[in-house]
Amino acid sequence: MASIADPSTYEPITEHLDEVHQKTGLRTYDIFTNWLNFIVTALSRNDDDYLELVHDLTDRLHDDDDLTRDVLETYGTALGALVNTMEETTVPGYPHSAELLGGIYEHYGANSDAFGQHFTPQNIAIAKAQMLFSTPEGIRDASQEDPITISDPACGSGRLPFHAVQQLRHISPNTPTVVVARDIDKTCAHMAVINFALHAIPAYVVHGNSLTYETWHVWRINHPTRILTDSTANGVITELDPDNVPIKTDFEEADGSAQDDTNNDSDLSEGNVEDAVTIDDPDTIENVTLDAFSE
Numbered sequence: 001m002a003s004i005a006d007p008s009t010y011e012p013i014t015e016h017l018d019e020v021h022q023k024t025g026l027r028t029y030d031i032f033t034n035w036l037n038f039i040v041t042a043l044s045r046n047d048d049d050y051l052e053l054v055h056d057l058t059d060r061l062h063d064d065d066d067l068t069r070d071v072l073e074t075y076g077t078a079l080g081a082l083v084n085t086m087e088e089t090t091v092p093g094y095p096h097s098a099e100l101l102g103g104i105y106e107h108y109g110a111n112s113d114a115f116g117q118h119f120t121p122q123n124i125a126i127a128k129a130q131m132l133f134s135t136p137e138g139i140r141d142a143s144q145e146d147p148i149t150i151s152d153p154a155c156g157s158g159r160l161p162f163h164a165v166q167q168l169r170h171i172s173p174n175t176p177t178v179v180v181a182r183d184i185d186k187t188c189a190h191m192a193v194i195n196f197a198l199h200a201i202p203a204y205v206v207h208g209n210s211l212t213y214e215t216w217h218v219w220r221i222n223h224p225t226r227i228l229t230d231s232t233a234n235g236v237i238t239e240l241d242p243d244n245v246p247i248k249t250d251f252e253e254a255d256g257s258a259q260d261d262t263n264n265d266s267d268l269s270e271g272n273v274e275d276a277v278t279i280d281d282p283d284t285i286e287n288v289t290l291d292a293f294s295e
Contacts, residue, residue, distance in 0.1 A: 010104050012085050016078035017104075020071050024061060028108045035075050036101075036190040040219070043197050044237040083198060094126050096166040097199070101191040102157030125159045129167040136172045147176035147202075153210035155181035158192030165201050179203035179221075182210050189217065196221040197236045204245065215242045 020031050034057065041050045058068045082100065089098045102119050120128075133139065142148045148168065150161045161179045168177055179201055183189045189207040196203040201221060208215035218240045 010107055012081040013078055016074050020074050033187050038075050039194050040190050099159045099162050102159050119156050125163045129163040133168045139172050142176050144176055147178045149178050151180045153182050155183045155192050156188050158195045162195050182206040184209050193219045218242045218245050
């Protein structure tokens, strides 16, 4: 079993992405984000979006169809390596798997000082999860209609909720749980989506600004039983209309008046502010049930 403390942990995955870099000359960051895009789209079973990604990649490779096929095969091999490495990698003194995508992101130096992206170290994330869920006695009663909701308004690769869910499953495996995670960086949101999908964690992941409540994309990681029992399901991941998702709430000031967010002039690096959709209070989740994951 590999250890997350071992710097070579990521090599079974990064060696394939580095191979793409050597063959194409594309930047490693662009390769990493492109790989994540393909994974999310494949797990969504969205053929149209997948073919559009293939077309865009072919354009970037100057219409070299053979090279495009080679890159796609290497992406698939890298995904297989990711799954295998997730299963084989442990954290010293911790009974569950490590979160790897955030480490690969940092390995490539992709975290941004401009965005204040400083990911919580793995061991600290685990310690926080263990403090949050220390004993079964400290967990409230939960049901499919009223699950435990774990929210992270700046989730990065989803590391904190990822370990919180694993710890909760360890001490109380039958407790229903839903994660609601947000990040302003689309690449980070994609990492969170993939981490939750590959570990069968029901979740909503929002690509948006938690301070201004503006939202550009929302993905639902479907309840795993839906995929096992319904062959017509779209996929493990479903992208939702951000204007019509079941995680909206009415956010009010203390005096009961609705909050006015018209004065927010943030310079956002992702999405068009004019096209952004407002989702109210990102930290208050009401009426979230697991029923939505089994429709």
